[in-house]
Each structure stands twice: as structure tokens, then as C-alpha cells.
Amino acid sequence: MHDLRMVREHIDALRAGMRRRGALDALSPTIDRAALLDKTRRDTIQAVEERKAARNGVTQQVGQRKRAGESAEDLQQRSRELGDEIARLDRELAQTESELGAILLELPNVTLDQVPVGGEESNAVVRTWGTPREGARAQPHWEIGTRLGLIDFERGAKISGSGFIVFRREGARLVRSLMNLMLDVHARDHGYEEIWVPVVVNRASMIGTGQLPKFEEDMYALKDEDAFLIPTAEVPLTNLYRDEILPESELPKALTAYSPCFRREAGAAGKDTRGLLRVHEFDKVELVRYVTPDTSGEQLELLTAHAERILQLLELPYRVVRLAAGDTGFASAHTYDLEVYAPGVGKWLEVSSCSNFTDFQARRANIRYKPADGGKPRFVHTLNGSGLAFPRIIASILEHHQQEDGSVRVPAALSTYLGAERLS
RNA sequence: GGACAGGUGGCCGAGUGGUUGAAGGCACCGGUCUCGAAAACCGGCAUACCGGUGAACCCGGUAUCGAGAGUUCGAAUCUCUCCCUGUCCGCCA
Numbered sequence: 001m002h003d004l005r006m007v008r009e010h011i012d013a014l015r016a017g018m019r020r021r022g023a024l025d026a027l028s029p030t031i032d033r034a035a036l037l038d039k040t041r042r043d044t045i046q047a048v049e050e051r052k053a054a055r056n057g058v059t060q061q062v063g064q065r066k067r068a069g070e071s072a073e074d075l076q077q078r079s080r081e082l083g084d085e086i087a088r089l090d091r092e093l094a095q096t097e098s099e100l101g102a103i104l105l106e107l108p109n110v111t112l113d114q115v116p117v118g119g120e121e122s123n124a125v126v127r128t129w130g131t132p133r134e135g136a137r138a139q140p141h142w143e144i145g146t147r148l149g150l151i152d153f154e155r156g157a158k159i160s161g162s163g164f165i166v167f168r169r170e171g172a173r174l175v176r177s178l179m180n181l182m183l184d185v186h187a188r189d190h191g192y193e194e195i196w197v198p199v200v201v202n203r204a205s206m207i208g209t210g211q212l213p214k215f216e217e218d219m220y221a222l223k224d225e226d227a228f229l230i231p232t233a234e235v236p237l238t239n240l241y242r243d244e245i246l247p248e249s250e251l252p253k254a255l256t257a258y259s260p261c262f263r264r265e266a267g268a269a270g271k272d273t274r275g276l277l278r279v280h281e282f283d284k285v286e287l288v289r290y291v292t293p294d295t296s297g298e299q300l301e302l303l304t305a306h307a308e309r310i311l312q313l314l315e316l317p318y319r320v321v322r323l324a325a326g327d328t329g330f331a332s333a334h335t336y337d338l339e340v341y342a343p344g345v346g347k348w349l350e351v352s353s354c355s356n357f358t359d360f361q362a363r364r365a366n367i368r369y370k371p372a373d374g375g376k377p378r379f380v381h382t383l384n385g386s387g388l389a390f391p392r393i394i395a396s397i398l399e400h401h402q403q404e405d406g407s408v409r410v411p412a413a414l415s416t417y418l419g420a421e422r423l424s
Numbered sequence: 425g426g427a428c429a430g431g432u433g434g435c436c437g438a439g440u441g442g443u444u445g446a447a448g449g450c451a452c453c454g455g456u457c458u459c460g461a462a463a464a465c466c467g468g469c470a471u472a473c474c475g476g477u478g479a480a481c482c483c484g485g486u487a488u489c490g491a492g493a494g495u496u497c498g499a500a501u502c503u504c505u506c507c508c509u510g511u512c513c514g515c516c517a
Contacts, residue, residue: 049486059498063442076497
């Protein structure tokens with residue numbers, strides 16, 4: 001969410017930000033509307049507060065007269081009149097603020113300077129690690145997984161629906177091993193506090209991180225409660241300190257959690273749906289950092305490096321892509337995607353998205369810190385990244401580490417958890 | 425799920441319709457005292473928004489006693505709804 005001052009004082013910067021996302025044409029009328037509503041709001045506040053001050057004065061005189069045993073009917077009448085005007089103006093104000101608030105919640109974040117202008121085609125590979133193997137004879141993961149009895153797609157579809165996966169035997173154990181490996185590395189080596197979170201959250205949390213109100217149709221909602229299944233542990237982790245003020249000494253604060261993630265993927269039907277590429281429920285270890293505003297740029301580099309470390313341990317070739325403004329998520333100001341190569345499907349798969357949200361989420365969720373020098377509380381900057389999402393990692397492991405004999409080599413970092421060096 | 429009891433400033437805790445933004449205490453900050461510290465004493469100490477020149481400081485105003493709605497000239501105080509917490513009972517992994 002943007003500061004109202006952005007609309008009032010830096011509307012050109014706001015427009016420029018929307019233009020870099022390629023969204024100015026669509027949002028320009030909305031921004032104009034916001035500017036108008038801001039003016040209306042301030043005028044109405046002045047009008048209503050003037051009357052409230054008058055009523056407070058009148059009301060006090062009523063009290064004095066009553067104590068003196070005098071009648072105050074004329075003043076009471078005056079106060080009633082003011083009360084009626086106040087009620088009317090308050091209604092207008094509430095309407096204005098409601099519309100203005102809704103607009104502010106639906107405007108995406110402004111991207112940082114180093115983010116390329118344009119859409120997906122302007123995404124830029126900033127570095128690569130490892131060497132993709134030739135895919136000529138590589139089997140796709142759904143064939144390997146089924147052949148080795150690690151994944152049961154049919155029964156997943158039967159008990160839950162398409163896009164729900166059943167892992168079996170060493171496949172199930174692989175999922176558990178990935179969770180342990182990732183949590184151990186982040187908690188032990190990278191200094192994150194390990195958290196275990198609820199996967200059901202309330203509406204306020206979903207608004208805080210930016211999933212709502214704009215993307216409600218992508219979320220699984222509970223039937224009898226105003227609550228949702230989380231699409232990522234980012235939601236509970238970032239909302240952990242909603243409406244709180246942290247001492248600066250606790251920053252940067254780094255949290256990691258495993259969670260299942262639930263996504264309806266409305267409108268994504270038929271796109272990358274084969275095998276494990278796009279599913280409705282998947283597992284992920286998430287990284288979240290709360291930092292001071294002046295450090296969020298370098299903190300994004302650090303967080304991204306933490307996520308990359310897992311790919312290196314899994315010995316999977318990957319590339320780091322800086323997303324262009326038009327491809328950057330709604331709440332993010334700067335995002336790196338980590339893409340791992342899967343020779344079986346012949347594609348780079350997004351397995352992590354590491355973002356700097358600047359103060360966008362902190363404003364929505366009202367997360368502040370008390371500066372060490374004793375100044376007023378300021379909004380923190382929040383960052384998060386997958387570290388990592390399991391299904392495409394599993395796909396890549398199966399495809400990249402498959403052997404001539406049809407088995408799959410297990411990278412050393414993982415085999416200690418899995419208790420096997422080979423899947424066959 | 426049922427029955428009670430509660431939700432007041434960073435914390436504790438007064439306050440049941442009229443200078444109560446809110447007594448008192450603790451914590452914190454500044455000062456006096458001291459060689460220094462402690463104690464004692466004095467003073468300060470919420471947030472947001474609107475306006476006064478779009479800075480800082482300052483000044484004026486409004487709002488905020490879990491949230492929302494209502495009664496009233498006037499609500500922390502009365503009424504209703506909701507949320508949360510505690511205790512007991514029931515149920516249950």
C-alpha cells in the first residue's frame with residue numbers, strides 16, 4: 001500500500017512507477033480518482049472537525065448550566081443540529097475514505113531503479129551456476145517418478161483432484177528430506193529462526209501481505225469462516241509482527257518456515273500443468289526478513305544467496321533472473337527469480353522468487369521499528385523468498401540426476417537425510 | 425459447543441454519564457544531590473489525522489479506554505452485535 005502522501009505530493013513518481021510496469025493506461029484514471037478523493041477527504045475533515053469543536057464547546061456549557069440548576073434547552077437544540085451535520089459529514093467522510101482505501105490497496109508497488117522497464121521479455125539473467133545437461137535422451141520427471149514408484153498421480157487426482165500429488169516410498173521420504181535439509185541449512189548456517197506456522201489465516205493477514213483484496217479468487221477460502229489456506233508461509237511469517245513495533249536492535253530479523261502452500265491457480269488451466277510443474281498444493285520452505293529501510297537492497301542479495309545455496313547443495317544448475325517491472329509481483333519492488341534447469345521437460349523452472357517489498361507490506365500490515373537513536377517508529381522493509389519450493393525441485397532432481405541405467409543419483413547433501421545415494 | 429469472568433496508556437491499575445487523554449504506581453528520559461553510584465527529590469514521558477507556509481521546532485483542532493453500531497446536549501462509563509483472553513464443564517487428535 002502506498003502512503004497517501006505519495007498520491008498528494010509525488011503523484012508523478014507514482015505514475016512513472018505504474019508506467020514502468022506497463023500498467024499506467026489501466027491505472028491512470030484510478031490515480032486521478034485517488035487525488036480527487038484525497039482533496040475531498042481533507043475538505044470534509046475540516047468541515048466535520050470544525051463542527052465537532054463547536055459541539056464540544058456547547059456541550060460543556062450545557063454541563064455548566066445544569067450544575068447551576070439552569071435550563072439549557074437552547075444549547076441542547078444547537079448541539080442536536082450540529083450533531084445532525086456531524087453525522088452527515090461523517091458518513092460522507094467514511095464513504096470517501098472507504099473508496100480511497102480500496103484504491104490504495106489495489107495499486108501495485110513502485111519498482112526500484114535497477115528493475116528493467118517492460119514485460120516478461122525484458123527479464124534479465126544476472127548470473128548462472130552449473131551446466132545444464134543435454135536433454136536429448138532425458139526422461140521427463142513424471143515418467144521417472146511413476147516408473148520408480150515415487151509419485152502416484154492417478155490416486156492424487158482420485159482423492160483430491162487434478163493438481164494434487166501423492167508421494168510414495170522413497171518419494172515421500174524425499175519430500176521429508178528436502179524439508180529437513182532446507183530448514184537445517186537456513187536455521188543453522190544462515191541464522192534464521194525456525195518457525196512452525198498455521199496454514200489457516202484470517203483476512204487481515206491476507207490483506208497485510210497483499211494477496212487480498214485483489215487476488216481473492218486465487219485463494220482457497222474456508223466455507224464457514226472468513227479465513228483462507230495460505231498460498232505461502234510468507235503470509236503467516238510476515239504477519240507475525242503485524243501491528244507491532246520492533247526495537248531496531250532486533251533487525252534484521254530472519255524467519256524460516258516449512259509449510260504446505262495452497263493455490264487455486266484460477267485462470268492458469270492448461271499452462272505448464274504436466275507432472276509437478278503446476279499443482280494446487282505443494283510444499284515449500286520460506287525465508288522472510290524484516291530489515292531497516294536503508295539495508296533492504298543488500299538484504300535482498302543476502303536472502304537470494306541463501307536460497308541459491310540450497311540449489312548448489314542439490315547440485316542443480318540454475319540461473320538468477322532479475323524480473324522486469326511488468327513481470328514483478330504486485331507487492332514487490334525488486335524480484336530475483338531462481339530458475340533451475342529440467343532437461344526432461346527442456347525448460348528452466350522457477351523454484352524461488354526473492355523479493356524486496358520495501359515498505360509496501362509493512363504499511364498494509366503496520367509493521368514498524370523503533371530507531372535506536374530514539375526517533376519515531378518507522379515502517380520496516382520486508383523481504384521474502386522461497387528457499388525453496390519442492391515440486392519443481394523434485395522434478396529437476398529426477399531429470400538432471402537421472403542415470404543411464406534409469407536410476408537417479410541423490411546429491412550428497414540430500415543422501416544423508418534420505419538414507420540412500422540412489423533412487424531405483 | 426455450554427456457563428461464568430474479563431478486555432483502560434510500554435507494563436500494573438483507578439475510574440459507572442460532564443475540564444478524564446484519562447488518578448496512582450512501575451519502567452524509561454532529563455535534572456538536583458554525590459568523588460561516582462544507589463536512594464531521595466524536581467520535571468518530562470501515547471498515537472494518528474486536519475490546519476497554521478508541503479521541512480524542523482512550535483501552535484490550534486479532531487479522534488482514540490478490544491472493534492463496530494446505538495441511546496444522549498454530552499459516553500471509558502448505559503444498550504446491542506462481534507472479536508479476543510481467562511476459568512470451569514462437555515467433546516476430541
